Amino acid sequence: MPVDIASDVPGNQTLLTREARHGPGLWQADVAFVRGEGVRLWDADGREYLDCMAGIAVASLGHAHPRLTAALTAQAQRLIVCPQNLCNDVRVAFLEALVARMPVGLGRVFLCNSGAEANEAALKWARVATGRRRVVAATRGFAGRTIGALSLTWEPAYRAPFEPLPYPVDFVPFNDQAALEAAVDDETAVVWLEPIQGEGGVHVADPGYLRHARDVADQHGAVLAIDEIQTGVARTGRFLALEHAGVVPDMVTLAKGLAGGVPIGALVMTEEVAAAMPKGGHGTTFGGNPLAAAAGLAVLEEIEASGLIEHAERMGARLRAGLEGLVGRRVRGVRGLGLMLGLVFDEPVAPIVEALREAGLLVVNAGSHVVRFVPPLVIGPADVDEVIARVERALTDAS
Ligand SMILES: *Cc1c(COP(=O)(O)O)cnc(C)c1O
Secondary structure: OOOOOOOOOOOOHHHHHHHHHHHOOOOOOOOOOOEEOOOEEEOOOOOOOEEOOOOHHHOOOOOOOOHHHHOOOOOOOOOOOOOOOOOOOOHHHHHHHHHHOOOOOEEEEEOOHHHHHHHHHHHHHHHHOOOEEEEEOOOOOOOOOHHHHHOOOOOOOHHHHHOOOOOOOEEEOOOOOHHHHHHHHHEEEEEOOOOOOOOOOOOOOHHHHHHHHHHHHHHHEEEEEEEEEOOOOOOOOOHHHHHHHOOOOOOOEEEOOOOEEEEOOOEEEEHHHOOOOOOOOOOOOOOOOOOHHHHHHHHOOOOOOOOHHHHHHHHHHHHHHHHOOOOOOOOOEEEEEEOOOEEEEEEOOOHHHHHHHHHHHEOEEEOEEEEEOOOOOOOOOOHHHHHHHHHHHHHHHOO
């Protein structure tokens, strides 16, 4: 497909040098992306890539999706600013569409602007709903980088420079029912789990583990919070990954794919939890703004109109089968659900992620030994086959 990148867009090297000068110095990028369409991206030198990173499960409808761009354009022309203490028509429609997708009983939503913000909100609501502070969370878990969310994030490299962190958290081994039962007591405010640990290496929670967590939380009057920031919004072939287990928590947090790339976060909770917060006890300037609400509504409508939940399940099965065909000398296995898959290696994957990019495939690591595939939900069968072909080629060339 020919790409019309305006001639005044500088090339990769120029952009990288200029950005490196003023960025915070946290990353070492070596490519600049300037345009996207569907599951494809183009860099500043006009090279095409298949995007199986999608901003880490963010571009749920792919790039430049007609429904999403039309909704954003129309909303930008109509109204961008309307704070949450004032009512807005698009926000109302979005809230109704979102709650309609939630398990029965989860009918209250606090809208914010990122995953970490949604988790910060969850910590505050859990605190007032229980009158307790202690959290039980899982090793390898990830909840974000702000100070409160970082308390729930296990990775020592992320935590160490900032300790002591404000929340007392007991980390228990993931998928270990006995360890969870031993850690939760009558001082526990919240049991905190991801249905699939994304950053932690694409580890899937056993359905029985999540159901047991529900029981344990109930026995001790604790709140069960499920972080679906990466797994939610049709990613795993269900609207929420917790549907695989049939568990109904007290709180669910969403963010990444919810508005197709427009910054958003959502804490969805029960009436009982929501009611515990005093009037004015929490808030945020940009949360629930009409632009993000319009984007979120467009994503939910497109999921419905195009059957993207079933599509994600089918394409996930196809991608999984292809990746399983690569299991052998270097590849140890495949983990995950739907379109959230991890290809597990016997070696550190940083050089593999780079080799894949050179083969025209954008992916992201999940921990040190896993390559993560979280493509746009709209990925088609021919694209999936092309992804597998590119992985195969890169692994053959690199061995
Ligand atoms: C990405 C992520 C977060 C943090 O979201 P941000 O928008 O980066 O703050 C929290 N929890 C999980 C499971 C995530 O994948």
